[in-house]
Amino acid sequence: xxxxxxxxxxxxxxxxxxxxxxxxxxxxxxxxxxxxxxxxxxxxxxxxxxxxxxxxxxxxxxxxxxxxxxxxxxxxxxxxxxxxxxxxxxxxxxxxxxxxxxxxxxxxxxxxxxxxxxxxxxxxxxxxxxxxxxxxxxxxxxxxxxxxxxxxxxxxxxxxxxxxxxxxxxxxxxxxxxxxxxxxxxxxxxxxxxxxxxxxxxxxxxxxxxxxxxxxxxxxxxxxxxxxxxxxxxxxxxxxxxxxxxxxx
Numbered sequence: 001x002x003x004x005x006x007x008x009x010x011x012x013x014x015x016x017x018x019x020x021x022x023x024x025x026x027x028x029x030x031x032x033x034x035x036x037x038x039x040x041x042x043x044x045x046x047x048x049x050x051x052x053x054x055x056x057x058x059x060x061x062x063x064x065x066x067x068x069x070x071x072x073x074x075x076x077x078x079x080x081x082x083x084x085x086x087x088x089x090x091x092x093x094x095x096x097x098x099x100x101x102x103x104x105x106x107x108x109x110x111x112x113x114x115x116x117x118x119x120x121x122x123x124x125x126x127x128x129x130x131x132x133x134x135x136x137x138x139x140x141x142x143x144x145x146x147x148x149x150x151x152x153x154x155x156x157x158x159x160x161x162x163x164x165x166x167x168x169x170x171x172x173x174x175x176x177x178x179x180x181x182x183x184x185x186x187x188x189x190x191x192x193x194x195x196x197x198x199x200x201x202x203x204x205x206x207x208x209x210x211x212x213x214x215x216x217x218x219x220x221x222x223x224x225x226x227x228x229x230x231x232x233x234x235x236x237x238x239x240x241x242x243x244x245x246x247x248x249x
Contacts, residue, residue, distance in 0.1 A: 062121030
């Protein structure tokens with residue numbers, strides 16, 4: 001495996017000898033992948049390999065799932081552009097430093113999400129969103145195996161690194177240059193704003209939403225503006241994407 005600017009991906013979470021687990025859990029992962037439009041794969045940090053890769057083409061970059069599975073971490077070094085490999089190296093280091101400060105019994109509850117480019121075999125680049133959450137920890141609390149979910153990014157640039165805790169409104173955003181985490185509070189929406197967003201997700205127009213909610217179209221437009229302000233987005237598509245990713249709806 002090549003060592004380059006992304007080599008901290010290989011060294012930050014080094015594990016010793018581990019007794020292997022029963023792999024029946026992979027059947028649940030495969031079932032989830034069959035139901036999802038997103039790409040799913042499982043990382044084993046013991047030997048920096050991929051334990052499972054779904055057949056969704058987004059993550060595969062023109063390869064077969066079997067080929068990506070065989071490549072393991074070498075896949076990143078081949079398909080991630082140099083500038084984004086440096087980003088992955090930095091967020092990997094900062095992420096595991098953050099993780100090491102958490103109580104061991106809580107570490108399983110945290111997930112990280114970020115955006116970076118993948119380079120297809122045909123040379124084209126695509127910006128993807130990458131979510132990662134632990135599946136198994138070592139007895140010492142280090143991350144052993146994790147499940148990753150890959151979808152199209154709604155952002156315009158790489159980065160956007162955030163950590164979430166299950167069951168909490170708190171989240172942390174990484175300042176790449178400073179390699180520091182800023183604690184934020186997840187935005188919330190009123191019940192009526194959620195109603196408007198759900199109806200937009202069903203494809204209803206402003207006039208149709210107004211009719212269903214028994215309000216004027218201008219009132220629906222007001223709710224939309226408030227949604228955009230609270231979520232810091234510019235359109236309904238981004239609002240829906242943010243709301244789903246943040247588990248607001």
